[in-house]
Amino acid sequence: MIKVQHLIGQPVIDYTTGKQAGVVKDIWFNEHWVLKGIIVETSRWLSRGITGLLWDAVVACGEDAVLISDRQALRKLNADEVTRCFQTGAVRLKDLPVITQEGFQLGRISDVYFDQNMGTPIVGYELTDGFISDLREGRRWLRISDYPDEVTLGEDAILVPVRAEEDLQHMATSESVN
The missing domain is CATH 2.30.30.240 (PRC-barrel domain)
Incomplete structure (x- = not known):
């Protein structure tokens, strides 16, 4: 089993290139509280808004990193897409x-x-x-x-x-x- 808090802060690594795409900032859920995706903090200083990826783009969650299928899986999210999160958002589970x-x-x-x-x-x-x-x-x-x-x-x-x-x-x- 995976603990959500263990994922937060882990590097997000592109499986195809081995480059770091960001760091896990939070986890977001759908309206039925089923894990939907990961909110990622990227190092791009011009990056505004919320960056994330859907859970099906995650290849593996290891002890030290989260591997994603491709950096292209990262996308800008609307605030109304990520209302239910573990530690941020309008409705927090924590x-x-x-x-x-x-x-x-x-x-x-x-x-x-x-x-x-x-x-x-x-x-x-x-x-x-x-x-x-x-x-x-x-x-x-x-x-x-x-x-x-x-x-x-x-x-x-x-x-x-x-x-x-x-x-x-x-x-x-x-x-x-x-």
């Missing part, structure tokens, strides 16, 4: 509260997991209760792929079934989820 359908807050989104081999739906959330709690107890991980039709991804909160509270898994903050 820090959204995750609340059970009975009104109990499980935490806030710290990171998002997806499986590159399963397509691009979100499969899980890393939740935080704050810095002190993270140090004391570690962050928790919620596999939302276990509730495919029971999660409501709203603009101000994510609603999950009540049983999700029982399914939370504790993890150390540096631990990866497999």
